Amino acid sequence: MTTAVSFSQVSRHYGAVKAVDRVDLDVREGEFFAMLGPSGSGKTTSLRLIAGFEQPTAGHIEIFGETAEGVPPYRRNVNTVFQDYALFPHLNVVDNVAYGLMVRGVAKAERRRAAEEVLAMVKLPGYGDRRPGQLSGGQRQRVALARALVNRPKVLLLDEPLGALDLKLREQMQEELKALQRQLGITFVFVTHDQGEALSMADRVAVFSEGRITQVGTPQEIYQRPASRFVADFVGSSNVLPPDFVQRYCGQRGWGSLRPESIRIQADASGDGVPARVLSKSYLGAATRVVLDADGLRINAILPAGARLPDDGEAVVLTFNRETLHVMGGEG
Amino acid sequence: MSANPAILPRRGGVAGALSDAFWRHPGLLLFLMLTPPVLWLGIIYLGSLFALLAQSFFSIDEFSGLVQYEFTLKTYGELLRAQNLDVIVRTVVMAAIVTLAAAAVAFPIAYFAARYAKGKWKAFFYLAVMLPLWSSYLVKVYAWKLILAKEGILNWLLAKLHLTWLLEAWLSLPIVGGNSLSFSYTGTFLVFLYVWLPFMILPLQAALERVPGNLVEASSDLGAAPATTFRHVIFPLALPGLVAGSIFTFSLTLGDYIIPQIVGTSRLFIGQAVYAHQGTAGNIPLAAAFTVVPIVVMGFYLWGAKRLGAFDAM
Structure with missing residues (x-):
């Protein structure tokens, strides 16, 4: 399998700030790769290193086997969908989409045809003569996507492209993006701080923290077997359990991660399990989150709709399957 | 009577009343703010400009050197x-x-x-x-x-x-x-x-x-x-x-x-x-x-x- 993008020991420092610090990364050809992390974790800087807007202060970057350091963005066959779209306000939709082709000297009729074709692909047929200012956020998003895709890039970079959309539109775009990626077979590198988005769309996810990658894996691996307390907490807000607790209930020693939905609550306070007291509940629609206190340790549990809800202050017992408690290696 | 009413009483006498009036009629404030500069621009500036332009349609008597106040394009011909x-x-x-x-x-x-x-x-x-x-x-x-x-x-x-x-x-x-x-x-x-x-x-x-x-x-x-x-x-x-x-x-x-x-x-x-x-x-x-x-x-x-x-x- 070909490697689309490869980082070896790549750093991007701004003075004392280590935006990206000794990162190793391999993005495979044709995969949907997500870079997930909180703001300031280095995921966007990594994306900009691939696009060429930033140059690494150390390390080596390859794009399809070719050295990328020192190559300006306009010589990289890589296109970006910007976070705030960055559409040209003085050009109409067709000219925006056809910009990359115009720059390459494609004839006017040909580039108009290609632009219309891609606009139809992103479900905006007939919008060509409008200005970006006349479009809604979701439509601008599609134009930005079309403008990048029309160039048939080797890698498509997406910088939090769904961040500004409302929930419903975002879910719809997630599906469409995924479908588009499968249909075109282009490598997508997607930056997001939304773990749900990363898990639902990506083939593989890299979790960034403080300029470094803490874990790379499939969504299942990341979710079920987080490599560190940070990953466990950031992806799906797991219950991070201290070594003493894990040893008491599981036998092994080490930091543990227990997903809120793996926890069952039993009203019989004398039964086997972890004794706890209910602090509060919040209704989530499809489920209810219960916050509990287990001898000073705060634990979140998610109960599906229909389950019996304990009262606030009630003494309960928590149970879970051993396999669902994931013990993390090292200090976590 | 509560110590913390839902609607606060008007403050500051005349100034408060004016504030309320302006809030209810934003056009009134705009009118008051714009009238002086518009008058200034309209009368003093544009007025004098038009007076000057009107002069260009008069002509000068070549013998007496006096301006003749009759409409003519003679001056433009001279231009x-x-x-x-x-x-x-x-x-x-x-x-x-x-x-x-x-x-x-x-x-x-x-x-x-x-x-x-x-x-x-x-x-x-x-x-x-x-x-x-x-x-x-x-x-x-x-x-x-x-x-x-x-x-x-x-x-x-x-x-x-x-x-x-x-x-x-x-x-x-x-x-x-x-x-x-x-x-x-x-x-x-x-x-x-x-x-x-x-x-x-x-x-x-x-x-x-x-x-x-x-x-x-x-x-x-x-x-x-x-x-x-x-x-x-x-x-x-x-x-x-x-x-x-x-x-x-x-x-x-x-x-x-x-x-x-x-x-x-x-x-x-x-x-x-x-x-x-x-x-x-x-x-x-x-x-x-x-x-x-x-x-x-x-x-x-x-x-x-x-x-x-x-x-x-x-």
Whole structure:
């Protein structure tokens, strides 16, 4: 399998700030790769290193086997969908989409045809003569996507492209993006701080923290077997359990991660399990989150709709399957 | 009666009542704020301008030298005489060249200030651009006369650089040349350029500042080399600023009568012609007709700029 993008020991420092610090990364050809992390974790800087807007202060970057350091963005066959779209306000939709082709000297009729074709692909047929200012956020998003895709890039970079959309539109775009990626077979590198988005769309996810990658894996691996307390907490807000607790209930020693939905609550306070007291509940629609206190340790549990809800202050017992408690290696 | 009512009582007597009234009728506040300046502009400024323009449709009695208050186009006929047409062409060409040169000089300065200058450098930029505007216009023009004079610093510098021959060659050219720089169109041009340059830099810088940096990145990302990005993204988006700046430099040059009087040849510019006709010659109708010229030229200029799409990005 070909490697689309490869980082070896790549750093991007701004003075004392280590935006990206000794990162190793391999993005495979044709995969949907997500870079997930909180703001300031280095995921966007990594994306900009691939696009060429930033140059690494150390390390080596390859794009399809070719050295990328020192190559300006306009010589990289890589296109970006910007976070705030960055559409040209003085050009109409067709000219925006056809910009990359115009720059390459494609004839006017040909580039108009290609632009219309891609606009139809992103479900905006007939919008060509409008200005970006006349479009809604979701439509601008599609134009930005079309403008990048029309160039048939080797890698498509997406910088939090769904961040500004409302929930419903975002879910719809997630599906469409995924479908588009499968249909075109282009490598997508997607930056997001939304773990749900990363898990639902990506083939593989890299979790960034403080300029470094803490874990790379499939969504299942990341979710079920987080490599560190940070990953466990950031992806799906797991219950991070201290070594003493894990040893008491599981036998092994080490930091543990227990997903809120793996926890069952039993009203019989004398039964086997972890004794706890209910602090509060919040209704989530499809489920209810219960916050509990287990001898000073705060634990979140998610109960599906229909389950019996304990009262606030009630003494309960928590149970879970051993396999669902994931013990993390090292200090976590 | 609660200590913390849901609706607070009105405060501050009359001022409070006024505040409430203005809040309920925003149009009233707008009306009160705009009336004085509109009256000022409408009556004092536009009124006197129209009074002046009306003069251009009167004529002067050649024997008595008195103005005849009858509608006639005779004055405009006079304006088209070779010697007057000459003044108009000279002024318009000078204004156009000054504008082009100002745009060329201002663009890199404004671009640097808008895209790269931060903090202290930005303050330094504003200071450097504005500083010449703080001193008297006359002082600046006389300073330039000294700089450009035969015994001036520029000649001295060129002599030190062994470039006197270059200056001599330039001054021996027709039209742009002359006895010395301070008695040539080249000198007039340089002073115009210097004096009006801030009026080009500031609007251009403001326009360039509003071009989002990510558009430049997007263009580069889509395969455009820097020159292509400049041509297709930066320039079109900065055009309104360029047009605003050129309106200043162009119209200020069209109307000025002091610079060509102090630095340059004895041939007249429109401003000088207006000054001469309304003053010593006492030919107010012709002076008024001359003042119509810059207004008409600017009208065509703006119309042309609009046709070219200069305001599309606004």
